Amino acid sequence: MESQKPHFFTRLRSHRLTTTFTLLATLSIGVLAGSVLTRSVSGKEQQGVDSSSARPLVIPNPTNLSNGFSAIAKQVGPAVVNINTESLPKESPKKKRRPGAGGQGGGQGDPQSPEDFFNRFFGGQGGGQGDDDGDGQGGGERRALGSGFIVDSQGYIITNNHVVDKADKIFVKLASDHDEADEGVPARVVGVDPETDIAVIKIDVKTPLPTVKLGNSDGAQVGDWVLAIGSPFSLSQTVTAGIVSAKNRSIDDRDANGLSKQFQKFIQTDAAINPGNSGGPLVDMAGQVVGMNTAIYTQSMGSQGVGFAMPSNIVASVYNMLIGPEHKVIRGSIGITFQAAQSSAVNRIYGYGNGGIIITTVSPTGGAAKAGLQPNDVIISIDGRKIADGDDMVQDISARKVGSSVKIGYVRDGKQMTASVTIGDRAKTYSDITANTDDDAAAPQQADAGESKLGITVSPLPAAQAAKLGIKGGVTITSVRPGSFADEINLGKGALITEINKKPVTDMASYNAIVSGLNVGDDVVFVIRNTASKQGGNSFVGGTIR
Known part of the structure; x- marks a missing residue:
């Protein structure tokens, strides 16, 4: 038996190539035959199948869904309008931003919004068509888009100020106008309030218009269903649904003078809001307007589930002042x-x-x-x-x-x-508080006793600058060591220190005397003089030494 094994494997190897070709040929013939048969059968099915026994599909009668969204959309939709604006190119000087200015309630800080992710919806920033560069300098005609809602049957409409701001022409397209080529009827501005970003416009009408029903925004609760209605991306009468995700939300946003927009307290929602929704209503399940869609938190100029609406109570209060004899808000x-x-x-x-x-x-x-x-x-x-x-x-x-x-x-x-x-x-x-002064030249750097404890070096304020500011003196921070105590509490280079823990700092001697007495675990509060305004003013920066 052992002598026969080599003979058997030798024969197997010698016939392997022949066997392989035989199998491949058989498979190829099978595939070709299957293709021919399939083509033949398919042709017969298309031409010879008897479908006389098939029954036609029947469309059922419309059914009202239980969530009520459609009923609310039908109720509010007719009073929601599409707003188009045109702005002609203008030459206007750029305003200089003043850093760290605060209004009544405004704090010190960077006048730019963090990462600039609070983007407005057309009508003011970045959504227009044309070659405007965004600062009003040169370029061609600029068109922008927004939304609004009718609150008075005589043609009074509420929208965002940034939708109509700087517009030369404003057109309102009603929900009943289905002519896509028609840009709408002309509108004029009744009054605006930049601090709440609210505007009132009016169109002339021959017959009474449908109006929204205003609600009390104080009654809106986190978790309540809401609908956002508007014209995102020029798609009029678009309805999206979501919930109230937060209330009394503040946005770290500032105006052209660096003043905090402290009157803007928003309802936050995850109802999809996109460019063009701005000025449209946020509606509760009773069909009442509880807010006006104003801003989104986004890094892509599209909805990311975080939108902001101005509460209806604020909208109503501002509206009542704007339609008054002076057409402005007096605070x-x-x-x-x-x-x-x-x-x-x-x-x-x-x-x-x-x-x-x-x-x-x-x-x-x-x-x-x-x-x-x-x-x-x-x-x-x-x-x-x-x-x-x-x-x-x-x-x-x-x-x-x-x-x-x-x-x-x-x-x-x-x-x-x-x-x-x-x-x-x-x-x-506040006209005098927002005045600017010339920047002071930096004083030469000098070593001080706070470098090891606080992580900063300072230099004395020159007497001439102290006299100009109307103070006895102080020290200016010339450097901040990364990771130090000063760095952790955001004490910045260039800050002018005039007090530490209620003790005046007028020169290097007084500064060193105070700092030398500080120990780990002590609370330390610096009074920082504002040098950007004629009226001065202080800010307070503090923390505990670790």
Whole structure:
């Protein structure tokens, strides 16, 4: 048996090639035959199948779905309009942004929104057609698109200010107008309020128009269903659904003067909002408008599930003022700026842990200055009512009538005091606060005792600059070591320090004396002088040394 094994494998190897070719030939013949048969059968099926027994499909009667979205869309849709604007090229000087300016309630900071991801929807930034470069310089005719909703049957429409801002022509297209080529009827601006980004426009009508039903935005709760209606990407009468995902949301956005838009408190929603939705209504399940779609959080100019709508209560209040005889919003002010405390160390050093705000600037023309209030005073109450924070104070003061008086409770050097302050017109009061001054030249660098403890080096403020600023002196930060205590609390290069822990810093000697007494675990609060305004003003930066 052993002698036969080699003979068997030799024969197998010698016939392997022949066997392989035989198998391939058989398979090829099978594939060709199958193809021919399939083609033959397919042709017979197309020509010879009897379909007389097939029954036609029947379209059923329309069925109303249980979620009610369609009923709301039919109810509100006729009062939602498409807004088109045209802007002709203009020559206009660019305004210089002033860093770190705050309004009443505005803090110090970068005037640019973080990463610039709060993008407006056409009508103001980046969505127009034409070759406008975005700053109003040169280029051709610019067209933009937005939405709005009718609140008065006589043709009064609410939309966003940035939809109609700087427009030379405004056209409104009603939901009943199905002519795609028709750009709509001309509209004119009744009044605008840039601080809330609200505008009122009007069209002339011969017959009453359908209107929306306004709701109370205070009743909207996180988790409630809402619908957004508008014209995203020129697609009119588009309805998207979502929920209220947050309330009272603030956006770190500033105007051309660097003032915080502190009157913008939004309803946040995940209903899809896209370019062109701006100015359209946000509607609850009762068919009531609870907000006006205004902005989105995006890095792609499209919806990413985070949209912002101005609450209807604010919209109604502003609308009522804009349709008044003066066609503008007049807000009360006591003539101060302040910085909302960010650090618990600031609260502990200045003793207002239970609420309050530190005054940074007092306008010489405002009621606060005439009543004797000063920078570094801590306001703790209004007419005997304790205030929680800057937003609380702003909402109270701004709603008061110009010319009326208010009792302000404040703390100065640990002592509680009161003052009767006259309410002024906010727009007029802040004209001097927003003034710019020439940049001061940097002083030469000099070593100091705070490098090891704080991570900064400073140099003394020249006497001439101190006199120009109207202060006794100070030290300017010339460098900040990465990862140091100063770096962690965002104490920046170029900042002018005038106080540390309520102790005046006028020169290197006073600075070194204070810093040398600081130890790990101590709270440290720096008073930083604002050198960008004629009226000065302070900001407070603090933390705990670790």
